[in-house]
Amino acid sequence: MGFDEGIAGRTxxxxxxxxRDIGITEMFVPDVLASExxxxxxxxxxxxxxxxxxxxxxxxxxxxxDYIVAGDVGGFGxxx
Numbered sequence: 001m002g003f004d005e006g007i008a009g010r011t012x013x014x015x016x017x018x019x020r021d022i023g024i025t026e027m028f029v030p031d032v033l034a035s036e037x038x039x040x041x042x043x044x045x046x047x048x049x050x051x052x053x054x055x056x057x058x059x060x061x062x063x064x065x066d067y068i069v070a071g072d073v074g075g076f077g078x079x080x
Contacts, residue, residue, distance in 0.1 A: 012033065012036050012037065012040055013039075013040050013043065013044075016037075016040045016044060016046065017044060020044050020046055025045075025046050025047060026046065026047040026048075026049065027041075027046055027047070027048055027049070028048075028049040028050070028051065028067070028069065029048070029049075029050055029051070030050070030051050030052075031050055031051060031052035031053075031056060031060075033050075034050045034052065034056075034059075034060060034063055034065065035063060037050070038063035038064050038065060041064060041065075041066075042064065047066045047067070048064070048065050048066050048067070049065070049066060049067035049068070049069055050065050050067070050068055050069070051069045052068055052069070052070065053070055054068065054070045056068070
């Protein structure tokens with residue numbers, strides 16, 4: 001995994017604002033960032049998708065998430 005000093009220590013809002021400023025208006029995040037990303041969505045007016053199991057659907061809908069990406073989307077785990 002790499003390390004970028006330009007990103008280290010920045011808040012999600014700060015990074016999301018920069019991404020939106022270059023024209024990206026849809027963001028997808030892992031479920032551990034869903035609450036923070038939902039707050040940013042409200043501030044910046046972006047569309048938000050979350051990688052999460054469908055069992056989290058109710059919670060994510062309450063947060064205002066636009067998309068849920070469920071199923072095996074790849075990862076860092078073993079293939080066993």
